[in-house]
Amino acid sequence: MWGIDPLMDSNSKPNVRRAVRVTAGAGLERWRVRTAWVFLAPTLAVLALVAGWPLLRTAMLAFTDAYLSRMAEARWVGLENFRWLLTDGDWWRSVQNTIVFTVASVSVQFVLGLGAALVLNVRFAGRGLLRAVVLIPWAIPTVVSARMWRWMYHDVYGVFNDLGLRSGLLAQPVAWLADDTTAMAAIVVADIWKATPFMALLLLAGLQAIPPGLYEAARVDGVGRLNAFVYITLPLLKPAILVALIFRTLDALRVFDLIYVMTSNAVSTASMSVYARQQLIDFQEMGYGSAVSLMIFFVIAVFVAAYVTAMRASLVEEG
Amino acid sequence: MLKKWARSALMGLTLSALIGAILPVAGAVEITIACGAVGIESRLCREGTESWAAATGHRVRLIQSPNLSNNRLALFQQMLAAGSSDVDLFQIDVIWPGILATHLIDLNPYYGEEQRQAHWKTLIDNNTIGGELKAIPWFTDIGLLYYRSDLLDKYGLPVPETWSQLASAAMRVVDAEREAGRVRMTGFVFQARAYEGLTCNALEWIASYGGGQILSPGGAIDLHNPRAVSALNQVAGWIGTFVSKGVLTYDEEDARGVFQSGNAVFMRNWPYAWALAQADGSPVKGLVGVAPLPKGGIDGRHAGTLGGWGLAVSRYSKHPALAADLARHLTSEAEQIRRAIAGAFNPTRPAVYRNAAVLAAHPFMGSLSELMDNAVVRPSRIAGERYNQFSTIFWNAVHDILSGRAAAADSLAAAERRLRRLSRNGRW
Numbered sequence: 001m002w003g004i005d006p007l008m009d010s011n012s013k014p015n016v017r018r019a020v021r022v023t024a025g026a027g028l029e030r031w032r033v034r035t036a037w038v039f040l041a042p043t044l045a046v047l048a049l050v051a052g053w054p055l056l057r058t059a060m061l062a063f064t065d066a067y068l069s070r071m072a073e074a075r076w077v078g079l080e081n082f083r084w085l086l087t088d089g090d091w092w093r094s095v096q097n098t099i100v101f102t103v104a105s106v107s108v109q110f111v112l113g114l115g116a117a118l119v120l121n122v123r124f125a126g127r128g129l130l131r132a133v134v135l136i137p138w139a140i141p142t143v144v145s146a147r148m149w150r151w152m153y154h155d156v157y158g159v160f161n162d163l164g165l166r167s168g169l170l171a172q173p174v175a176w177l178a179d180d181t182t183a184m185a186a187i188v189v190a191d192i193w194k195a196t197p198f199m200a201l202l203l204l205a206g207l208q209a210i211p212p213g214l215y216e217a218a219r220v221d222g223v224g225r226l227n228a229f230v231y232i233t234l235p236l237l238k239p240a241i242l243v244a245l246i247f248r249t250l251d252a253l254r255v256f257d258l259i260y261v262m263t264s265n266a267v268s269t270a271s272m273s274v275y276a277r278q279q280l281i282d283f284q285e286m287g288y289g290s291a292v293s294l295m296i297f298f299v300i301a302v303f304v305a306a307y308v309t310a311m312r313a314s315l316v317e318e319g
Numbered sequence: 320m321l322k323k324w325a326r327s328a329l330m331g332l333t334l335s336a337l338i339g340a341i342l343p344v345a346g347a348v349e350i351t352i353a354c355g356a357v358g359i360e361s362r363l364c365r366e367g368t369e370s371w372a373a374a375t376g377h378r379v380r381l382i383q384s385p386n387l388s389n390n391r392l393a394l395f396q397q398m399l400a401a402g403s404s405d406v407d408l409f410q411i412d413v414i415w416p417g418i419l420a421t422h423l424i425d426l427n428p429y430y431g432e433e434q435r436q437a438h439w440k441t442l443i444d445n446n447t448i449g450g451e452l453k454a455i456p457w458f459t460d461i462g463l464l465y466y467r468s469d470l471l472d473k474y475g476l477p478v479p480e481t482w483s484q485l486a487s488a489a490m491r492v493v494d495a496e497r498e499a500g501r502v503r504m505t506g507f508v509f510q511a512r513a514y515e516g517l518t519c520n521a522l523e524w525i526a527s528y529g530g531g532q533i534l535s536p537g538g539a540i541d542l543h544n545p546r547a548v549s550a551l552n553q554v555a556g557w558i559g560t561f562v563s564k565g566v567l568t569y570d571e572e573d574a575r576g577v578f579q580s581g582n583a584v585f586m587r588n589w590p591y592a593w594a595l596a597q598a599d600g601s602p603v604k605g606l607v608g609v610a611p612l613p614k615g616g617i618d619g620r621h622a623g624t625l626g627g628w629g630l631a632v633s634r635y636s637k638h639p640a641l642a643a644d645l646a647r648h649l650t651s652e653a654e655q656i657r658r659a660i661a662g663a664f665n666p667t668r669p670a671v672y673r674n675a676a677v678l679a680a681h682p683f684m685g686s687l688s689e690l691m692d693n694a695v696v697r698p699s700r701i702a703g704e705r706y707n708q709f710s711t712i713f714w715n716a717v718h719d720i721l722s723g724r725a726a727a728a729d730s731l732a733a734a735e736r737r738l739r740r741l742s743r744n745g746r747w
Contacts, residue, residue: 154573154576156576175565175566178564178568264514265711266512266513282707
């Protein structure tokens with residue numbers, strides 16, 4: 001019965017609204033819209049203040065040569081900053097690093113997270129405890145866990161080298177974070193460890209919204225477990241999957257602390273945010289750094305647009 | 320309504336009168352200082368300010384600043400760029416006077432010729448930008464070679480005088496120790512992570528080979544020269560042999576971790592590592608020696624990069640004279656002796672290195688004195704506020720060479736081009 005209540009509720013709403021419109025006419029509708037705006041106003045004001053204004057200011061600074069200690073002397077330089085940026089190999093390297101990091105970490109997190117969510121959705125003794133325990137990596141501040149992983153990867157006293165040497169898998173210690181390829185892989189592994197619980201949590205919430213009645217009906221009709229997963233679970237989980245992927249992708253594209261702690265400003269692993277921080281904070285280049293921030297914004301916007309299109313397509317598909 | 324307003328106004332007046340009554344004597348002001356925030360450094364700073372406060376009747380407030388020097392600089396830059404008068408006195412790194420120069424007052428009027436001469440000339444020169452003294456030297460640091468005296472004795476090896484002697488000694492010990500089953504043993508650890516520490520290390524290698532200090536006093540760039548190339552080629556050749564590749568991710572504490580756990584024959588580090596290596600519970604206690612960093616060759620020289628901190632007064636301070644007086648007190652000979660004995664902070668005054676009580680507490684300090692005369696100064700004074708960009712270009716170039724991504728000659732030539740672009744051809 002629990003599964004049916006919300007359905008009834010959502011069905012009844014449009015009817016009520018239609019009835020109100022018919023009886024009270026356009027005046028009431030206008031009043032309702034006005035009330036809505038009044039209630040929304042404080043939120044919009046706060047948003048404009050804490051998100052709109054900084055964004056606008058960053059966009060304006062991006063076209064100047066502003067320097068932190070001489071903000072008053074900033075001059076308008078047009079597209080100069082973007083010209084430098086687009087010809088800077090380090091920037092393109094950071095874009096490449098960020099995308100490699102995002103695709104690798106989010107795809108593995110999705111597969112592992114879905115597996116974990118399916119397991120945690122099954123009834124078994126100690127499930128509540130386990131659900132809490134899985135969240136531990138997500139609960140540890142990233143700077144702390146990044147430092148922890150850096151020690152584990154250490155070439156002399158790190159635990160990976162210790163296990164590798166003891167078991168004979170490694171002939172000699174490996175400096176995981178010193179080599180370009182292993183360094184990025186090492187960072188991705190640490191991120192997978194950290195963010196998989198979050199992915200699992202979002203997917204678990206999606207799984208729990210699927211009415212159990214559907215599975216019962218499928219079982220009665222003799223549908224196998226695999227088919228039930230492919231034809232019931234996946235389609236119904238799609239919105240949750242998209243939300244989880246969007247969350248994680250946006251998070252991964254902005255990655256900073258993990259990489260900064262593990263390999264600092266090293267060009268071969270620096271993400272877009274690491275590059276931006278270096279320009280803004282270390283070099284005090286407010287103008288150029290703002291141009292970088294704006295470019296990051298555009299790169300992320302491309303991903304968001306792709307996801308939104310995918311989401312719309314999936315909704316259309318469902319009718 | 321009015322009554323209520325009047326009552327609260329009256330209460331406010333009474334309160335302010337009360338506060339006025341308990342304020343200390345007229346003229347006493349509060350000076351705010353941002354100095355080291357953790358451990359013994361914070362305690363010594365507080366005690367120093369307390370003795371000044373007791374003597375002058377003024378008050379001193381200590382504020383916390385981030386422990387990592389990069390983050391500390393970023394915070395100070397933000398405060399100063401905003402023209403904030405919240406902090407009067409800043410503890411600044413030897414490479415910051417050029418970066419922060421526009422925000423700091425000239426201390427020459429408060430710190431006469433005679434007082435300046437009591438410090439090392441290198442340090443006073445380093446802190447003098449455009450003829451203005453931007454900071455009074457407080458304590459200093461210099462790059463040193465640490466070695467395992469027990470291992471050198473065991474294989475009958477002398478303390479290396481040149482880098483090639485160090486390489487052959489390290490190789491000899493590592494090979495023998497690894498054969499004896501100690502697979503983790505590595506020859507030499509230093510700071511080669513892509514950060515400021517690598518700039519310090521690389522400057523030492525280049526200077527020891529006579530390859531110069533990259534920027535001439537006039538700002539001319541000289542990085543892509545044969546001596547610098549051969550110095551960096553030599554170091555690149557160590558990596559993967561007696562130096563583990565992991566050194567490319569090491570900072571000071573990583574290097575100390577390896578050395579202090581007994582897994583390295585040699586280490587380049589700052590003086591702070593001495594007290595920790597010799598502390599109770601250290602696996603290498605009593606087995607460690609300190610020496611100048613090796614020369615490039617027979618005709619090379621010992622070169623250690625200069626580090627350390629000074630005290631600078633903000634241009635936006637409301638009490639610059641008092642802040643300068645506090646700085647004078649904290650950097651005085653008596654304070655430096657106290658700090659040297661209690662916390663092993665290296666004095667900036669040559670005279671203190673001859674003080675019997677200091678030498679009794681830390682015998683190795685005596686040998687630092689002569690190294691200071693030949694210290695390598697990072698070109699922060701010349702690069703000014705572009706120093707961080709300068710250093711980033713330099714350490715990235717060196718990091719590329721050491722990790723085998725680029726040949727030394729190519730990488731240095733490319734870095735030199737980037738430095739020319741950054742400095743508008745040496746004008747900085």
